Amino acid sequence: MADTNTTQPKPQQPTITLNNDTVIPQIGLGVFRTPDGDTTVNAVRAALETGYRHIDTARIYGNEASVGEGIRQSGVPREDVFVTTKLWNDDIRAHRAKAAFNESLDRLGLDYVNLYLIHWPADGWQQAWDDLQEIAATGRAKAIGVSNFHQHHLNELLKNSDVVPAVDQIESSPQFTNQELVDFVHGHGIAIEAWSPLGGTGGNLLTDPLLAQIGAKYGKSAAQVVIRWHLQRGIVVLPKSTHAERIRENFDVFDFALTDADMAAINTLSTGHRNGADPDNFGF
Numbered sequence: 001m002a003d004t005n006t007t008q009p010k011p012q013q014p015t016i017t018l019n020n021d022t023v024i025p026q027i028g029l030g031v032f033r034t035p036d037g038d039t040t041v042n043a044v045r046a047a048l049e050t051g052y053r054h055i056d057t058a059r060i061y062g063n064e065a066s067v068g069e070g071i072r073q074s075g076v077p078r079e080d081v082f083v084t085t086k087l088w089n090d091d092i093r094a095h096r097a098k099a100a101f102n103e104s105l106d107r108l109g110l111d112y113v114n115l116y117l118i119h120w121p122a123d124g125w126q127q128a129w130d131d132l133q134e135i136a137a138t139g140r141a142k143a144i145g146v147s148n149f150h151q152h153h154l155n156e157l158l159k160n161s162d163v164v165p166a167v168d169q170i171e172s173s174p175q176f177t178n179q180e181l182v183d184f185v186h187g188h189g190i191a192i193e194a195w196s197p198l199g200g201t202g203g204n205l206l207t208d209p210l211l212a213q214i215g216a217k218y219g220k221s222a223a224q225v226v227i228r229w230h231l232q233r234g235i236v237v238l239p240k241s242t243h244a245e246r247i248r249e250n251f252d253v254f255d256f257a258l259t260d261a262d263m264a265a266i267n268t269l270s271t272g273h274r275n276g277a278d279p280d281n282f283g284f
Contacts, residue, residue, distance in 0.1 A: 013051065013254060016236060018166040019189045022114065022143040025082055026231055027251060028054030030195065030240035036063040039242050044070025046244040048081065050251050056169075056193075056238050057108075058086035058119055059100060064107035072109070083108065084115040086147060087132070089122035089284060097131035105140065116141040117169060121153045121279055126160065133163050143167070147195075148279040151184050158188065169193035171276045172235065174205060174226060174269040186234065193236040198226055200275035210265060218256040221249060228253045229266050 014026045029047040034040045040063040044055055048071065057067045064085060071081055085108065091100035101116060116135060118128050125146075132144040145167030146157070158164065168185045172178045172194040182192050199205035211222035220228075223239070227250055230237035239250040258266075277284075 025054040028056045028238045030056045030238035040066035041070040043242045045074045048074035048076045050248050054082040056084045060088045068108040082114040086117040086119040092122040092124045092128045097128045112140045114142045117145050117147045120148045167191045173199040175199045177270045197237045
């Protein structure tokens with residue numbers, strides 16, 4: 001009798017080696033605005049069952065405990081999952097990075113995270129960067145980096161620290177490529193992660209006719225085309241969804257490649273306008 005329980009191998013995604021030799025999977029599940037509780041637990045579990053090996057959360061998202069539970073329920077070994085969380089602005093301003101990091105670990109139920117980021121360049125980030133270096137020295141954060149840092153923030157950091165961030169997580173999408181910053185960051189050996197990679201709630205990328213036309217050539221959706229565009233730019237991409245079907249679709253991007261002409265056409269969609277806050281002028 002034939003074996004009907006044969007499982008299909010999970011697709012292998014590309015990785016990027018960070019500047020401290022930590023290896024990061026190039027697609028991660030983002031959980032911004034994903035409600036704490038079963039919604040987040042189920043999304044994380046669905047992602048890991050699909051083949052994702054990278055989950056991106058933050059203290060301010062309020063769902064770190066559910067992320068940890070989703071990882072445990074998935075049955076995927078901890079050492080196979082890349083987990084990122086972030087230091088929130090209130091904790092930066094209060095100079096309590098070390099305490100906040102310990103609290104995040106407790107909520108996650110983990111002994112370490114793979115990446116710990118300064119979430120925004122809030123007042124006091126310079127001290128926070130010193131504190132993150134001490135955290136990294138303990139091995140409880142395998143890599144450290146920043147998020148929403150402009151070129152001038154990075155110039156200040158690099159002028160005053162010998163430790164180069166492993167990552168800068170920034171807004172980037174076809175509508176707002178942020179390419180000048182991407183080029184600067186890559187030029188300093190720092191990896192880029194894209195949040196709001198599909199344009200966010202203020203965009204209409206998923207109904208864009210150009211992306212639909214390109215996708216039709218490959219039998220792919222507009223979202224899949226955009227994710228592939230990020231991958232081919234050498235960027236770590238963090239699409240978010242709470243629906244298992246969409247989570248799987250966002251990961252089904254390894255069986256096609258965009259041409260140079262496709263990439264150039266997608267770049268023409270850039271408006272130069274952000275959907276999220278400007279790191280030089282945020283009120284939180």
